[in-house]
Amino acid sequence: ALEGRSAIVTGSTSGIGLGIAEALARAGAAVMLNGFGDPEEIETQRASLSECCDVDVAYDAANMTDPKAIRMMAEHAAMRFGQVDIIVNNAGIQHVAPVEDFPAEKWDAILAINLSAAFHLVQATFQGMRRRGFGRVINVASAHGLIASPFKSAYVAAKHGMVGLTKVVALEGAEDGITCNAICPGYVWTPLVEKQIDGQAASHGIGRDAVIRDVFLKEQPTKRFATVEEMGALAVFLCSDGAASITGTALPVDGGWTAH
């Protein structure tokens, strides 16, 4: 359904970003991968995705804390693919600590990667989308873009900001065929969640099993983690012509968490 389209997916060497990149490639889009990791592993991922889906797959190592590198990645994709139709602002990090102990440098990094990077990539690609009368901006926010949890001050602030940015970009692109939506996952089983278990255990003073049962899945009525494949399926739908009128939304994909 996405043949002839091209996409940049930030933070797509792992987790949700990788799941979305794979789903877009499988739907026929050319994809620019981005994110950290072992160069050989990334090259293997890139080559196998390109081969399996018979689409062009490239990689750019831009650090999402660096606005210039983000602009250069957009140029890299435009040169390689001829255009950038779809951007998925997905790269994100987390840090869990009580607000009075929250390290200021973690606050700055989370705001830069989880929020400001999306602004910079929109800015670098919007004109081309406008010119061609088609664009899809998908911002991976979070259930924490809609509601809060303790010990996640920077993350919740950045994700609420991402939902606000989503609405503004939707309004500005509306007459030019550009949609902008936020996906708001609850807990999805990825390395980012795995890495939070110890921090949550320390902050709450409980064990790892208790974190999974009483913190992560406590508020998720389905009592299961969502999958990266589910995120990919939604992204493909939002990129399709069938989703042309869905814009400015923050879509919960949280097993009913925010329905409480």
Ligand code: NAD
């Ligand atoms: P992950 O840790 O598995 O993947 C994060 C990706 O971002 C990796 O590819 C990593 O290399 C990349 N990245 C990190 N810092 C970067 C930087 N400075 N520059 C470029 N790339 C960078 O995490 P995930 O769980 O897949 O999370 C992806 C997104 O989904 C994040 O924005 C996260 O907040 C959001 N999210 C995740 C969940 C969840 O339960 N896993 C829930 C809601 C929202």
